[in-house]
Amino acid sequence: xxxxxxxxxxxxxxxxxxxxxxxxxxxxxxxxxxxxxxxxxxxxxxxxxxxxxxxxxxxxxxxxxxxxxxxxxxxxxxxxxxxxxxxxxxxxxxxxxxxxxxxxxxxxxxxxxxxxxxxxxxxxxxxxxxxxxxxxxxxxxxxxxxxxxxxxxxxxxxxxxxxxxxxxxxxxxxxxxxxxxxxxxxxxxxxxxxxxxxxxxxxxxxxxxxxxxxxxxxxxxxxxxxxxxxxxxxxxxxxxxxxxxxxxxxxxxxxxxxxxxxxxxxxxxxxxxxxxxxxxxxxxxxxxxxxxxxxxxxxxxxxxxxxxxxxxxxxxxxxxxx
Amino acid sequence: xxxxxxxxxxxxxxxxxxxxxxxxxxxxxxxxxxxxxxxxxxxxxxxxxxxxxxxxxxxxxxxxxxxxxxxxxxxxxxxxxxxxxxxxxxxxxxxxxxxxxxxxxxxxxxxxxxxxxxxxxxxxxxxxxxxxxxxxxxxxxxxxxxxxxxxxxxxxxxxxxxxxxxxxxxxxxxxxxxxxxxxxxxxxxxxxxxxxxxxxxxxxxxxxxxxxxxxxxxxxxxxxxxxxxxxxxxxxxxxxxxxxxxxxxxxxxxxxxxxxxxxx
Ligand SMILES: Cc1cc2nc3c(=O)[nH]c(=O)nc-3n(C[C@H](O)[C@H](O)[C@H](O)COP(=O)(O)OP(=O)(O)OC[C@H]3O[C@@H](n4cnc5c(N)ncnc54)[C@H](O)[C@@H]3O)c2cc1C
Numbered sequence: 001x002x003x004x005x006x007x008x009x010x011x012x013x014x015x016x017x018x019x020x021x022x023x024x025x026x027x028x029x030x031x032x033x034x035x036x037x038x039x040x041x042x043x044x045x046x047x048x049x050x051x052x053x054x055x056x057x058x059x060x061x062x063x064x065x066x067x068x069x070x071x072x073x074x075x076x077x078x079x080x081x082x083x084x085x086x087x088x089x090x091x092x093x094x095x096x097x098x099x100x101x102x103x104x105x106x107x108x109x110x111x112x113x114x115x116x117x118x119x120x121x122x123x124x125x126x127x128x129x130x131x132x133x134x135x136x137x138x139x140x141x142x143x144x145x146x147x148x149x150x151x152x153x154x155x156x157x158x159x160x161x162x163x164x165x166x167x168x169x170x171x172x173x174x175x176x177x178x179x180x181x182x183x184x185x186x187x188x189x190x191x192x193x194x195x196x197x198x199x200x201x202x203x204x205x206x207x208x209x210x211x212x213x214x215x216x217x218x219x220x221x222x223x224x225x226x227x228x229x230x231x232x233x234x235x236x237x238x239x240x241x242x243x244x245x246x247x248x249x250x251x252x253x254x255x256x257x258x259x260x261x262x263x264x265x266x267x268x269x270x271x272x273x274x275x276x277x278x279x280x281x282x283x284x285x286x287x288x289x290x291x292x293x294x295x296x297x298x299x300x301x302x303x304x305x306x307x308x309x310x311x312x313x314x315x316x317x318x319x320x321x322x
Numbered sequence: 323x324x325x326x327x328x329x330x331x332x333x334x335x336x337x338x339x340x341x342x343x344x345x346x347x348x349x350x351x352x353x354x355x356x357x358x359x360x361x362x363x364x365x366x367x368x369x370x371x372x373x374x375x376x377x378x379x380x381x382x383x384x385x386x387x388x389x390x391x392x393x394x395x396x397x398x399x400x401x402x403x404x405x406x407x408x409x410x411x412x413x414x415x416x417x418x419x420x421x422x423x424x425x426x427x428x429x430x431x432x433x434x435x436x437x438x439x440x441x442x443x444x445x446x447x448x449x450x451x452x453x454x455x456x457x458x459x460x461x462x463x464x465x466x467x468x469x470x471x472x473x474x475x476x477x478x479x480x481x482x483x484x485x486x487x488x489x490x491x492x493x494x495x496x497x498x499x500x501x502x503x504x505x506x507x508x509x510x511x512x513x514x515x516x517x518x519x520x521x522x523x524x525x526x527x528x529x530x531x532x533x534x535x536x537x538x539x540x541x542x543x544x545x546x547x548x549x550x551x552x553x554x555x556x557x558x559x560x561x562x563x564x565x566x567x568x569x570x571x572x573x574x575x576x577x578x579x580x581x582x583x584x585x586x
Contacts, residue, residue, distance in 0.1 A: 010486070069492075071464075094450075096486045099442075099503075100466035103419065103451035104458035112545045113419055115451050128549065134335045134446055138346065139554045146545040181463035181497035191489035202583050226584050238507035244489070251485050259583055280581070282574060283560070287337040294558040298577065300570045301562065310571035315584060 001034035004087040006078060007052055008097060009043050010069065011187065014051045017093040019160035024153050025091050026056035026161070031122030032088050035059070038167075041077045042066040045171070055163035062171045068187075071101040072180030078105050080174045087148070089127070094152035096251075106150045114142055115152045116269075127151075135266055136291035156273060191244040191252060200229035202259045205248060205275070207233040209264015209285065209304055213241045215322040218308055219263060225317040231255065233265045249274035264304050267292025284308070323373065323475070325366040326435035328426055328453065329380045329395050329403075331388040332356040332446040344415070344548050355391045358441025362504040364511040365471060366439050367399035373475070377401050381429045383422060385412060389527060396522035397514035404429055408531035410539050418546040423455035428535035430460055437480070438501040442467050450503075457501035465496050469505040 005025035007018035022038070029036040035058040040048045045062035052060050063077040078101070082090065090109070092102040094116045106113035118139075119130035126145040133140050197203060204223040210216060223230040230246060237247040248255055250270040260278035265271060267283070267290055275281070276295055283296040284304050293299050300307055309319035331353050339350030355363075363380070370376040378400045382392055385407055392403045406425050411417075430438060438460075440453035457464035469491070470483035484492040485505050496502070514522070532541060563573040578584050 010490075096467045096484065099450045100454065100464075100484070103423075103454035104464070106451075107420070107423070107455050107458040113451060113455075114546060115419075115449050126545075132554075133448065133551070134333070134346065135448075137335050137339070137553070138341065138551050140344075140548055141550040143547045143549045144545055145547070149545070181500070182465065183495045185493045185495060187486075188483075188491050188493060189489055190491055226578065228583075234506065240510075250487055252489060254488070259578070259581060282577075289337060289339075289553075293560050294554075294556055296558060296560040298574070299560040299562045300574065301564075302567060302570060306567035307571055307574075310567040311574060314571050314575035 001032040002085060002087045003029040003032065003034065003036045003089045003091060004081060004085055005036065005038050005091040006074070007038050007040040007048065008069075008093050008095060009040065009048055012043065014048050015095070016160060017095055017155045018052060019054060019162070020155065020158040021091060021093055021153065022052070022054050022057055022161035023158040028089055028091065028120065028122065034088070037061060037085060037087070039063070039077060039081055041074050042068060042070070046169075049169045053165045053167045053169070054161040055165040056161060057165050057167040059168045059170055062169065063174050064171060065174065065176065068184055069097045070180060070182065070184055071104065072182060073174075073176050074101045075105050075108065076176045077174045079108055081172065082109055090148075090150040092150070092152045094154050098152050102150060102152050109148070109150070111148045111150050112144055112146050113150045113152070114144060117151045117153050118157050120151070132269070135268055137289055154269065191247065193243060193245040195229065195245055197229055197231045197246060197248065198253050198255050200231075200255070200257050202226060202228035202261075203231045203248075203255060203257045204228045204261050204263065205231040205233070205265060206236060206263050207265030208235045210236070213239070216241060217320040218305070218322045221317060221320055222308055222312055225312050225315045228261075233271050262292050262296070263308065265292055266290045267295065323375055324377045324379065324433060324435040325369055325437045325439065326430055326433055327359070327362050327366045327378060327380045327395070327400065328438065328440040328456070329359045329363065329382045329392060330356040330441070330444045331382065331384050331391040332444050334445070341551055341553070344551050346551070353387065353391065355394055356441050356444050358443060358445070358504060358506060360511045361506055361508050362439040362441050363395045363398055363400060364509045365504055368509065369437075369473065370399065370401070379404065379433055379435070381406070381426055383407065383411070383417070383425055392527060393522045394514055396525045396527070397518040398512055399518065402526040403528070405527060405529050406532070406535060407529060408533070410532060410542060414542045416548045417542075418544045419449050419451045419455050421541055421544055422452050423459050424537065424541050425532070425535065426452070426456050427459040428537050429530070430456065432535070436499050438462065440501060440503050442503045442505050453501050453503035460499070460501070463496050463498070463500035464502065465494055465500065466503045467505050468502045469508045471502065471508065
């Protein structure tokens with residue numbers, strides 16, 4: 001009744017989500033009354049195993065193959081170790097790479113998969129997991145009745161395991177079986193440029209509620225009036241209304257301003273990942289059930305096209321007609 | 323060359339909504355083409371515009387209602403569509419990733435595409451797993467969360483960018499046949515033209531049952547069952563400013579002045 005959790009690293013660093021996986025994995029292992037084993041594949045596996053040796057981990061298995069993530073090698077390594085250890089639960093991060101191998105691995109192992117899990121309860125022969133649906137407006141629970149299953153866990157839901165452990169480290173050899181049809185050639189950083197939203201004390205951040213590019217002058221004027229910097233959620237950047245360096249969130253920037261004013265932003269998990277560390281969060285959104293209100297300190301449930309002009313006028317500004 | 327695009331009709335929840343049983347009440351739901359699939363359709367249509375011999379086929383698991391969404395994809399330039407549905411699927415309610423991947427794989431095997439585009443996730447369920455599960459079932463290569471796609475037809479290789487966390491992109495070559503899960507922002511999805519909408523009415527939209535695609539009811543059996551759906555207890559402790567826009571803006575202005583954020 002053990003747990004096998006797959007750690008993640010990139011460009012020489014163990015990613016934070018791996019330490020969260022230790023916490024979640026240990027809890028799951030306790031529920032099952034078994035061991036928590038980690039697997040780390042590729043890169044400086046010895047160094048990574050050292051880093052991952054946190055309290056609660058029984059064994060760190062290492063596969064020294066390749067430098068960076070490659071789903072072919074990952075899948076082969078997991079398949080091999082899964083056959084040896086026969087874990088009840090396979091746990092992977094619900095990260096971009098996690099979603100690049102976990103669904104394939106679950107198919108290959110013929111185990112059910114539930115992704116983006118935010119909570120779980122071990123019961124009887126299976127597990128009950130909790131996840132969000134409809135953009136975070138509702139939660140659902142699922143009962144998984146299987147002797148073996150796989151879950152991906154949402155990043156930043158569990159605290160990182162910090163205390164040093166006394167795990168055994170065990171290198172294993174895996175035959176990846178021929179060449180992979182996928183070749184990783186490198187990385188590139190995007191979202192540079194003259195504006196650095198991570199430096200701003202106050203961010204006026206705009207989302208899909210602004211509706212059209214023609215309406216942007218309204219929030220630009222607000223940012224000017226407040227001496228704040230303009231940032232946005234993803235759809236604004238996808239539409240090319242603002243450049244990539246303004247995007248807050250999982251695939252954009254992580255910001256920690258004193259004040260973050262979220263205007264017409266629903267608060268999707270990938271957005272919140274980039275701004276939940278702000279000191280004070282103010283939300284302006286017509287939908288009282290928008291998830292952004294779960295993390296907001298102050299809220300105005302009203303139309304941004306009424307509130308923003310009034311706010312500009314409060315500071316003696318002249319709101320543009322939109 | 324054939325491109326298969328998985329297209330899902332997703333449900334969006336109204337601001338005010340009711341839950342009945344294990345799902346949001348149908349009266350509180352609006353249906354639309356999944357945002358990620360809109361980009362996937364566009365990527366496929368652009369390939370067919372670049373080369374005459376490219377056929378774009380969409381595949382959807384969904385009830386008759388979904389045909390409006392499917393016609394929209396046809397109006398944007400897909401050539402024909404397959405919709406999988408029957409009474410057993412209608413009765414099944416919740417479908418897990420494995421079931422969806424199995425049904426899509428059955429259609430894909432018959433179509434034998436070179437490329438499959440699917441969305442990174444569906445806006446409603448947000449599993450983010452169906453495309454990659456489908457690839458494994460088909461024995462295809464794959465890449466998840468793709469925000470740039472360049473095809474080299476002579477080499478049968480696609481050079482893509484996978485959008486990772488924190489503004490980092492991975493540059494990857496993928497041998498065809500392969501499944502790509504498409505991320506928003508990869509292109510600029512077109513609006514359907516009036517002409518396109520008219521043409522879409524005449525395009526082939528074939529409905530197939532589980533039986534027609536060569537599977538049986540056992541594909542619906544799943545060890546994963548939805549047991550509850552509820553509105554989460556708000557974790558928040560937000561202070562709400564209420565009143566007219568002038569009043570609420572006044573409260574926010576006072577707060578910003580108190581914080582020393584603005585001096586004027
Ligand atoms: C792999 C991956 C990575 C992602 N990375 C990011 C990321 O880095 N950053 C990011 O932001 N998203 C990211 N996303 C997308 C994310 O899932 C959401 O789709 C996105 O954050 C939604 O943006 P939004 O809140 O602006 O739009 P919506 O969710 O559409 O919300 C718009 C909000 O505006 C409100 N509104 C509408 N009209 C008005 C009005 N007149 N006045 C006031 N309020 C109004 C609505 O009530 C609604 O709550 C990612 C998704 C994936 C799958």
